[in-house]
Amino acid sequence: MxxxxxxxxxxxxxxxxxxxxxxxxxxxxxxxxxxxxxxxxxxxxxxxxxxxxxxxxxxxxxxxxxxxxxxxxxxMRQPPASKAVWNYRLIAGYRFSEISNVVGQCQSVLDIGAGLGFFLEACRAHGCEHYMGLEPGGPQRDHAVQVLGLGEHVRPEELDEQT
Ligand SMILES: [Zn+2]
Structure with missing residues (x-):
């Protein structure tokens, strides 16, 4: 498998x-x-x-x-297995530091396709002042909003003219 x-x-x-x-x-x-x-x-x-x-x-x-x-x-099995969670979190942390090394630390982040929310969680942990995610997938968004406590920072939308 x-x-x-x-x-x-x-x-x-x-x-x-x-x-x-x-x-x-x-x-x-x-x-x-x-x-x-x-x-x-x-x-x-x-x-x-x-x-x-x-x-x-x-x-x-x-x-x-x-x-x-x-x-x-x-x-993207739902809910993510507990051993997968630390892996997602680790990769999100790497991604955050690799991006910050090249573009500098961002104070405002828009994550288009926020998935389970681990990247936004890393932004929050590193002190970003403004962060928002767009995630049309219901189960992924529920994880970000409820399990990671990102709440209204994650919206159920795709990127279009309005958003
Ligand atoms: Zn461009």
């Missing part, structure tokens, strides 16, 4: 493509951290044009459909 999951992630890794900055559409990323979650080489980066932090490699079309249809529910 675990082995086949790793094999499927490796396959997806081979199909990742360069993505433009979702903020300004440019292809000019400064690399922050090559690997983030799930062993995927996603190239967490900061855009040299608009300073948005984003994943500069990702999935398109078929690969994305396969990932969210088949793998994501297995990776």
């Amino acid at each position: 675990a082995f086949s999951l790793l094999n499927q992630l490796r396959q997806i890794n081979r199909h990742l493509v360069e993505l433009p900055c979702p903020g300004c559409g440019q292809f000019d990323p400064q690399l922050i951290w090559r690997y983030d979650r799930y062993f995927l080489r996603v190239n967490l980066s900061v855009c040299r044009h608009c300073s948005l932090v984003y994943l500069a490699r990702g999935m398109k079309d078929d690969t994305q459909a396969r990932f969210y249809g088949q793998l994501y529910p297995r990776l």
